[in-house]
Amino acid sequence: MKFNFSKIIISACLALSIMSCQKELEQQFADPEKANPPTDQKFPGMFTATLYGWKLYVGDYGEWYYQMNPGTGIPGYAQIAERYVTSRYTWYSTYDDLVTGNGFSDGGLVNYFNNFYINTRNYGTMLNMYKTVSGEEKIEGALYIKLTTIVRDYGALKLIDLVNAIPFTDAWQGTSGVFFPKYDDPAKTYEFVLNELKNIGDTLPVLYNQLSSSAKGDFTRQDFAAKGDISLWVQYCSMLRIKYAVRIAGVNLTLAKQVLAEELPKARPAADLVWQMPHVADPLSGGTWERGWYENTFASFIPNTILKRMNFGTNAYEPGIDDPRLPVIAMPTKFKDYRGVSGNTDAQEPGYLAGDRYYPYADNLNSSLAQNAYSMYNHATYHRNTQPGNWMTLAELDLLLAEIALKGLGTTGKTAAEHMEDAVKHSTTYWYWVNNLSTYEKTSVLHPAAPAPADVALYAATVKAKFLAAATVEDKMEVLMQQKYIHLNLPGAYELFTELRRTRHPKLEPFTFGGKVMKPVAERIRYPNSELQTNAENYAKVKAEDNYITPIFWVPADKRGVTYYRNDYNY
Secondary structure (H helix, E strand, O other): OOOOHHHHHHHHHHHHHHHHHHHHHHHHOOOOOOOOOOHHHHHHHHHHHHHOOOOOOOOEHHHHHHHHOOOOOHHHHOOOOEOOOOOOOHHHHHOOOOOOOOOOOOOOHHHHHHHHHHHOOHHHHHHHHHOOOOHHHHHHHHHHHHHHHHHHHHHHHHHHHHHOOEEOOOOOOHHHOOOOOOEEOHHHHHHHHHHHHHHHHHHHHHHHHOOOHHHHHHHHHHOOOOOOOHHHHHHHHHHHHHHHHHHHOOOOHHHHHHHHHHHOOOOOOOOOEEEOOOOOOOOOOOOEHHHHHHOOHHHOEOEHHHHOOOOOOOOOOOEOOEOOOHHHHEOOOOOOOOOOEOOEHHHHHHHHHOOOOOOOOOOOHHHHHHHOOOOEEOOOOOOOOOOOEEEEOHHHHHHHHHHHHHHOOOOOOOOHHHHHHHHHHHHHHHHHHHHHHOOOOOOOOOOOOOOOHHHHHHHHHHHHHHHHHOOOHHHHHHHHHHHHHHHHOHHHHHHHHHHHHHHOOOOEOOEEEOOEEEOOOOOOOOOOHHHHHHOHHHHOOOHHHOOOOOOOOOOOHHHOOOOOEOOOOOO
């Protein structure tokens, strides 16, 4: 993609703005390690700093600014959030260029590689410090190291899902003189982490019970995610093992079934595993991902891939017929209904030229309602809100259990169709809760009343029926992944991109621009240039796969080379 000099200046200004926002948040939530706290507080401080690391559980401003802005980042490419594209956006003529990267853009996200190691830099320090302490501090240190390992392991698997091989076994050993870590086999790293998480989940209660009363109090204060409830951390380990066992089932069925046999009999969460971040930041001026969304409202139209799977019959919202989540996920158009943007940009251009345009900001509700010809994401739920940190929601777990039951990977206690029904109900509750977190424009348009339980149940039964009516496993996976797209949507864009590549569902719309129909299949993002510059010898061993078209190891053999696009635009 080509940018002019004025855009370079804007980018420079944006970088300064991001630095300012980061400084602001560091003042709001002091990093105990940077503040050089007393020795007996360093383990808790380094744990909290790692848990707080941006891009792990919540996104930051610059990351999402650059992912949203061009429309060709992961949200756009995976058809989760998009611009209202017409021929005025000339850079879309190279949308299918996955060789030079003029089409697909990993800007902002490519920094996740370096940020992951920066955010987890305390891990190696904690291991070394543990060797020098004794008594109660050693007992306390053992617990915080295990908890930090969970966060580290999650971040490592998330990074593998984006780039494949990463430095792991030799990483975090800078104090031991290992400055240039080798890249590990991603399948082996997955296997190691799945085994490590089992061990951690088994030992956490023992380590916690060894803490003194005062140390337990400190833990409650430091642990802003689970508020010191060690049972939630045990459940989180279990949920991670379930999630990533499903992910590798297509390439290592034996290990996947083993992990699921160990985890499925265990108690599952009774509520969404989510939390509030330990800061108060204005979405319009802070360093959070909501600011990136807010400043790129024009790139947050809802694609047909999601909206046409929520709105049936007429374009208006009809309770009992349409998805009950529609009013809190989407904004109504100037026609007082709900319409998604299409991948067929040529077909929607005549409407744009005739005056069906939009208000590109999220600062004036009346202007948005009067001018938007297509549905954006709900301003209150997304652009003017504070999203929770997310370990796993009940609906996401339901959808994992549905796939497990569908493919015979383990015993879940319900049928796949019943899990699908549960997912709709749990997801509806979740998204109305997130919407209610926002204080922006408390009107019925942006903050609709919770749907009647009967309407939710009716729609959940409709999804269940669609799932049962699907003829084959692949047909059922299409329905399942449609629901995952609806539930995770914009905040879960990276997870959806991962699931899209793994399952090749749900099928996206072809992209038509200037008469050219394009179906590019992006398989990964690239390593940052810094790896070539600072870890050249090890990077040379993975250089051949450092492109946008080499599949991640967990893509099953029968899915490699398979498109994730529909044949047409009919639903």
